[in-house]
Every structure is written in structure tokens, then in C-alpha cells.
Amino acid sequence: MIEVKNISKKYGRKKVLNGVSFTANKGEITSLIGINGVGKTTILNAIMALTPVNSGEILINNEKINKASYEKITFIPDAITMLPQMTIAEAMQFMQDFYESWNQERATELLGFFKLKESNKISSLSKGNTAKVNLLLGLALDVDFLLMDEPFSGIDIFSREQIAEVFTSHLIEDRGVIITTHEINDIEHLIDKVILLDEGTVIKEFNTEEVRENEGKSVIDVMREVYRT
Amino acid sequence: MKVNFNNRDPVYVQVVRHFKEQIATGTLEPGQEIPSRRELANKLKINPNTAQRAYKEMEEAGLIHTERNLPSKITRDEKVLGAVREELIEQAVDSFVTSIRSINVPLDEIVGLLQDKYQKESKE
Numbered sequence: 001m002i003e004v005k006n007i008s009k010k011y012g013r014k015k016v017l018n019g020v021s022f023t024a025n026k027g028e029i030t031s032l033i034g035i036n037g038v039g040k041t042t043i044l045n046a047i048m049a050l051t052p053v054n055s056g057e058i059l060i061n062n063e064k065i066n067k068a069s070y071e072k073i074t075f076i077p078d079a080i081t082m083l084p085q086m087t088i089a090e091a092m093q094f095m096q097d098f099y100e101s102w103n104q105e106r107a108t109e110l111l112g113f114f115k116l117k118e119s120n121k122i123s124s125l126s127k128g129n130t131a132k133v134n135l136l137l138g139l140a141l142d143v144d145f146l147l148m149d150e151p152f153s154g155i156d157i158f159s160r161e162q163i164a165e166v167f168t169s170h171l172i173e174d175r176g177v178i179i180t181t182h183e184i185n186d187i188e189h190l191i192d193k194v195i196l197l198d199e200g201t202v203i204k205e206f207n208t209e210e211v212r213e214n215e216g217k218s219v220i221d222v223m224r225e226v227y228r229t
Numbered sequence: 230m231k232v233n234f235n236n237r238d239p240v241y242v243q244v245v246r247h248f249k250e251q252i253a254t255g256t257l258e259p260g261q262e263i264p265s266r267r268e269l270a271n272k273l274k275i276n277p278n279t280a281q282r283a284y285k286e287m288e289e290a291g292l293i294h295t296e297r298n299l300p301s302k303i304t305r306d307e308k309v310l311g312a313v314r315e316e317l318i319e320q321a322v323d324s325f326v327t328s329i330r331s332i333n334v335p336l337d338e339i340v341g342l343l344q345d346k347y348q349k350e351s352k353e
Contacts, residue, residue, distance in 0.1 A: 029276060168270040168277065189240050189275050209239045209279065218236030 001025050002047060002073075002145060002176065007056030009042055009200075016042050017053070018200040026144055026176040029167060029190060033181060033223065034197035040180035041078075043197075044147045047178075048075045060145070071101055076138035078150040080130055084123035088116055088133055095137050107140035110171060114162060128159025135163060145176045152186055160186050188219050196226050232273055240275055244283035248292065252303060253314045259305040263293060 002024040009017040016039045024030040032040045045051040047058055049065045060069040082091040088111070096102040111118060114132040122133060135151060152160050166172060167190045181187065188208070196204040204226050211217050232247050234240055251257040263269075266284055270277040284301065287293045291309045295301040304310065329339060 028278065165271070165274065168274050170267055170271075172277075188236055189234055189279075192276060192278055209241060209282070212237060212239040213242070216237050220236065 001059075001061060002178070003059040003062075004043065004047065005057050005059070007043075007046055007053045007058065009039070009046065009051070009053045016200055017046070019056070020197070020200065020202055021056075022195045022202055022205055024145070024176055024178050024193070027174040028192040029177045029179065029187075030193040030195065031179045031181060031184070031187065031191040032195050032197060033184060035182055035227070038197045039200045040197060041149055044075060044149055044178065044180060047147060048073065050075070072143050073145040073147065074101075074138050074141050074143045075147045076135060076149065076151065078153060080122065080134040080137075082122055082133075082137070085121060087119055087121050089118040091122060091133065091137060092118070092140075095140065099141055101142040103140050103142045106142075106171065107136065110136040110139055113166070113169070113171065126156075126159075128155040128162075131155050131159060132163065135166070139166065139171060143175065145178070146172075148177065148179045150180055150182075152181060152183055164190060184219055184223070191219075194219055194222070196223065198227065234273075234275075240279045241282040241286060244269075244273065244275070244280065245286050245290075245292075248283075248287060249313050249317060252292070252310060253317045257303050259303055259307075259310060261303045262300045263303060265300060 004020055004022050004024075006019050006021050007017055008015065008019055020039070020043060022030075032043060034040055042051060046053050047060075047065075049058075049070075058065065060073060063069055065073075082094065086094070092104075092107055095107075096104065114129075114136060116129060116132060116136070120129075122130065125133065131151065135148070138146060138148070151163055155163075164186050167177070167187070179187070179191070191208055193207055194205070195202055204222065206222065208219055211219070211222055232243065234243050248257065248263075257263070264272060266280040267277055269275075269283075270280040273280070284293065284295075288295065288301075291304055291306060292313070293301045294304055
């Protein structure tokens with residue numbers, strides 16, 4: 001379980017996060033939702049200890065992030081970080097050299113799943129295929145938690161559908177996933193839990209099936225209520 | 230298998246309804262094996278936890294059975310199967326009655342119309 005406890009973060013005088021708390025469970029897909037600039041990416045960076053927070057703490061399986069827990073979690077940024085002149089095979093090799101947790105078997109399966117060709121250069125790929133390679137490089141790691149920053153942003157509908165299918169497949173196994181997004185249409189039926197953010201705070205946290213069951217509301221209904229008032 | 234989910238009913242409830250419809254229409258036969266939870270999640274593009282929940286509900290209602298690690302199967306219990314059919318018929322009639330009542334049509338007229346339409350549709 002990832003526990004974010006009352007974290008605050010300032011950039012200069014600007015408060016980006018203001019007492020954010022939530023939990024994300026293993027085996028569940030938790031979605032951080034908010035319009036742009038509400039601190040979603042900052043939260044992911046804070047969980048990865050890539051950005052220091054001013055107050056509050058983050059626990060991963062009841063411990064502060066340390067070398068061992070760092071191996072159990074990966075961050076997939078919203079854009080690929082590999083050099084464009086690399087081929088997909090070279091990018092995979094790079095990951096394999098760099099990470100002990102690289103799982104070549106799953107990587108090969110993901111290549112087939114996304115219908116990607118190993119010999120293709122990253123620079124030659126469409127936006128959608130670049131996003132898939134980016135995702136593949138993170139998904140192929142044997143980690144307990146995957147943090148994905150806007151995996152559906154700025155790509156065509158068929159690529160989005162294909163990426164969404166990963167979440168319903170065995171490739172995700174029973175790992176915990178945190179996704180940031182501002183677009184929920186594609187994944188409304190996929191996510192377990194929603195954290196709605198606004199101006200650096202959590203304004204609502206709910207389980208999607210519970211809100212449908214108890215209130216007869218869709219995720220968008222709840223968002224409309226929260227953001228329009 | 231393709232289901233158009235609406236966004237306001239729990240997905241697991243919609244999955245159970247889908248199975249009931251398939252049972253009532255005979256698409257799923259008594260004793261027939263059904264996909265694993267993971268396969269179902271994949272086919273319907275839903276969260277695996279939701280598929281799990283739907284199967285748990287159906288298991289509890291006696292619609293499906295799972296023995297040890299074998300694939301789950303549709304029940305052969307005729308009582309349960311009959312109840313599924315009745316439930317779906319009742320739901321369909323209820324929603325028909327609700328919508329027709331708001332137009333204020335006498336029952337005789339409805340029954341006549343119903344017979345005509347039903348026979349026409351069966352011939353087509």
C-alpha cells in the first residue's frame with residue numbers, strides 16, 4: 001500500500017500541494033484526477049522521492065521510501081526518456097542493463113501485445129506507438145507499484161484503447177497502479193478508486209463501484225458536482 | 230462477448246445482468262464453462278476486481294459453480310435457471326408497463342396491439 005500523509009510542497013512562494021492525503025492499494029487502479037496544474041505530477045514525483053516535500057510523509061508498505069522499497073515501484077513519465085535515435089531493442093537493452101527488476105519475458109509479451117517491432121527507431125514511431133514503448137519499458141519491470149503520468153494524453157483513440165486493455169490483462173497482474181489523468185472517458189470502467197484534486201488538495205476520494213451502487217452516479221457526475229460548485 | 234456498459238449502474242451488476250440474459254436466451258447453457266475472471270475482464274474491458282465481484286455475486290446466487298481450481302460453470306439447477314428467466318421477463322414487462330401507463334392507453338387496446346406486433350415480428 002502507498003500512503004500519502006498530509007504532504008505539502010511549495011515552489012518558491014507558490015503552494016503546489018497543500019496537505020494531500022490518500023492511499024493506493026496493491027491490486028487496485030487508483031486515479032488522480034484534476035485539471036492541469038493541480039499538482040498531479042508533483043505527487044508522483046514526491047512518492048518517488050524525486051522531489052522533496054516541505055511537510056508530511058509517504059509510506060510504501062508501511063515504510064519510508066528506501067533502497068529496497070525503491071526497487072518495488074516505478075514511475076512512467078508522460079514522455080519517453082530514451083534517446084530518439086535508439087531502436088526499441090536498444091531501449092529495452094538499456095533498461096535490462098540498468099534495472100535488476102527487468103523482466104524480459106514480460107517485455108517480449110508486451111511487444112506482441114502492442115504490435116511493436118523491436119528494430120524500429122524511437123524517432124520513427126507515431127505518437128501512439130511512442131507512448132506504448134514508454135509504457136512497455138515501465139510495465140516490464142517486476143515492481144509492486146506503477147505510477148503512470150497521463151498515459152492517455154495526446155494520443156489517438158485506438159492507441160488509447162490498446163493501452164486501456166493492458167489494465168484488464170494479466171500483464172498488470174495484481175500490482176498497484178496510480179494513474180494521473182484529466183480525461184476519464186476511456187478508463188471510467190477500469191479504475192477502482194478516484195482521488196479528485198483541486199488547487200493542491202484532495203477534494204474527494206471515492207470508490208467507483210460504490211458511488212455507482214450507493215448514489216447511482218457516474219465518475220463524471222461526481223466530478224461535475226465537485227468542480228462546478 | 231460485447232457489452233455496452235452505462236456509467237451509472239455498478240459495472241458488476243451490469244455484468245451479472247449480461248450473464249442472466251445469456252442464460253435466459255440459451256446462449257449460455259446449463260453446465261457450460263465460463264471464462265476465468267481474468268479472461269472476462271479482458272473480454273469486457275473491465276477491471277479484474279469488478280469481474281471477480283460479479284463472479285462472487287453469481288456464485289452466491291447459485292448461478293455459477295466453481296469446484297476447486299476448475300473453470301466455473303453455469304448451474305444445472307432448473308429452479309435457479311427458471312427464476313432467471315422469470316426475473317428478466319418481469320423486468321421487461323415492468324418497464325413496458327411504466328412507459329405505456331404514462332400515455333394512458335386502455336388495457337384492451339394495448340393487448341390488441343401487442344398481439345399484432347408480436348405476430349408480425351415473429352414472422353419477419
